[in-house]
Amino acid sequence: MRILVVEDEPHLLRSLAKALREEDYAVDTAAAGDEGLFKVESCDYDAVVLDVMLPGMDGWQLLERLRRSKLTPVLMLTARDAIRDRVRGLDTGADDYLVKPFDLSELLARVRALIRRGAGKPCPRIELGEVAIDLRSRTVTRAGQPVSMTAREYAILEYLAYHRGEVVTRTALYEHLMDESDDTLSNLVDVHVFGIRKKLGADLITTRRGQGYCIGP
């Protein structure tokens, strides 16, 4: 899952990015509104964490421009807690609203919820036959037995599970699982898929040659 954080306070931007990366998200950052808009328009993020007070272009304008073309879930961050500000944020097209100072665990939970809703899977547990994915604790079980997976393996499995029944291209996997600073070789996705098949069974993920991967029917 790839997330964009737009925040002008450098310390906050850094610690938010760090916390999200530790949750195995791919995180891009932007310190100004126009930079954020450029990034959000050039890449499909799974969620955007957006501060309101920004140089260049404020959060409202960015959100308005974003909503003209995309449905990316947006979590607004603001230090203003007046009710009319929250109403304005939600009415402009924000999916959620968080007032500074916030609790980090709450922010992470809200980001998870946004991604689930954005993928049309509001339930925090996805079952694929005998394999079950707990999206909250980020654990996988096979026939009730916990399976240990690497962060990348889990991320690929989660993304494919969110898009169950769809063919996911390698490019899409790269785009959603790696942030702008990652510089990974393309065949690494195949290595991770091989690892997943070894742990969860060979027929869970099918390969559509020349197209990509798919889970489910």
Place this chain on the structure above:
Amino acid sequence: MFAKSIRWRMQLWQAFLLVCILSGFGVTAFQLQRTNWLRQVDEELERRVAVLSEDVRGPGPLRPPQGRSPFGPEPGFDRRHPFESGFDAGPPLEPGPGFGPGRRPRPEPRGPWIPPDEWPEPKDVQLSEKALSLFGSVEPGDYFYSIWSRSGVLLKRSTNAPPELALPERSEGDTRILARMREWHREAWHFTEMGDCVLAGRSIRADLEGMRRLAGLLALAGAGVLALGLGGGWLLAGRALRPVDEISAAASRISVGNLSERINMAETDSELGRLAAVLNSTFARLEAAFAAQQQFVADASHELRTPVAVMIAEAQSTLARPRAAGEYRETIETCLETAQQMRHLTEQLLQLARFDAGQELLQREPFDLAEAVQTAVDRVRPLASERGIAIQCDLERSRARGDTERILQVAVNLLSNAIRFNREGGAIRVRCSVENGAAVFSVADTGIGIAEADLGHIFERFYRADEARAGAGGGTGLGLAISQAIVAAHGGSIAVTSRAGEGTEFVVRLPAGAPAAPQSGAPDQA
């Protein structure tokens, strides 16, 4: 409650005034009527007394000696000594009103003059036709008469005279016609020069009762007018005071929750309309001040929330899992830096609050502005050289009066802005001089400048142009607001000119200090 209500007080005053006016009017009208009536009665009585007197005196041997008169014979009116004339009304009649000087046709002169003492006392009086015609009737209210001789013997009296009628008190030598009120009668009498007494009178019972009815009517009319006046006054006062009630009701509705409400007055030109307008403008100013205050509080909380968010996020993410010592150190450094930022912000907020409350105590001492500016330049020079910015000074000695520390704070603030928003390798020009009796210093930079749209706002609290926001961090958005507050507290002014992309110049003017002790007088004074 009643005594304090304007309506009740107006009512009481009105009642008091109405009672005074009405009773004054009534009493005067009654008195005038009564006096007039009495004068008429007295004139009638006087006429009758005069006629009777002539009959009583008869054709006596009254012949005035020639040449005795001080005035000489006079046609028309008898102005001679009473002893010389037939009858004289004499001086004005007292006490009854209406007894004017006697104006009767002069009687015929009669016989030789005999001193009054020697005149024979009349035994009987023969009344003339004229006199009898005057007392003709016996109906009540008609006139009666009574005549007594010099020695007090009743000579003649009319049949309708009241039986208790007695000879009036006699005063020696007084021959005026006198009048008195006795029970239901008005009587006038006269002692002739010979000492005989002639009295005429009439019953005035009916007239007195008429007067009493008049008094009653007047009192009744007065009460009616009073009641009408009070009722009308009450209604009028209510009408006049109703807008006051509306104003107070509207004013009491206006509270912190709905400061935008206004008093709605239909009539704007009346006194109360003007009052409402004044109140409305007061409410408008109150609303504006309140909105500014709310904005300030919202901005301040906004500015404080962000660093708190940094500290919480940083600490929580670090504590989420075990870390290496370096990571902990980094987190603590971030937290410390953020806390220092917050300290700076709260100090600035407190200083502004003190200025707002007028509690910031300023020294008022003469000091050398050039020296203070030089100190500020020295303080920021390391920061400037870090960015390769040259500071060019042109400082002319100029005395100012005020608080050196605060002015130093202003200079440092302007200089650090000039450094922060300058380009790498730019320049800053600092000048200090005396202009038109004011001590002036200016700070000009070659930096990014300020957009025209922002120029009017830069002294507002927490206002930061986008460029300032994006530029070097650490600015609280309060520096210029504080500088302006300091300069204003000194009675000075701060002005800014800027061209976007070319640079900005701030000019601070302070009142010159100690004109009597110029630069040469105390050159080393700090």
